[in-house]
Amino acid sequence: MPYGIYVSKETVQEIAKLTTEGLRAKEIAIRLGLHVDTVWHHRPAGSRQTKTTPEGIQKWFDHYSQGWSIAETAREFGVAGETVRKAFKRAGFPMRKAA
DSSP states (O other): OOTTOOOOHHHHHHHHHHHHTTOOHHHHHHHHTOOHHHHHHHSOGGGGOOOOOHHHHHHHHHHHHTTOOHHHHHHHHTSOHHHHHHHHHHHTOOOOOOO
């Protein structure tokens, strides 16, 4: 969905409902036929805060280690790229150098 396209009130409500059911932004986007960034933008404010548990950070790093970029990893788990980068840095995980 291109940036600036109208999202109906019903769609925003459905995004909120699916978010509270525990679906990740990517899963919601696929289900509703939206871009993941559109879903991320319209998720309820409280759902955007992510607890970075050691287990969660390890899952992120497992994806990153398989060749995913930090941005791709962040999108997959519905968090900001900066959140992933800082979590890796705090955990002491090695990161690839930007090309």
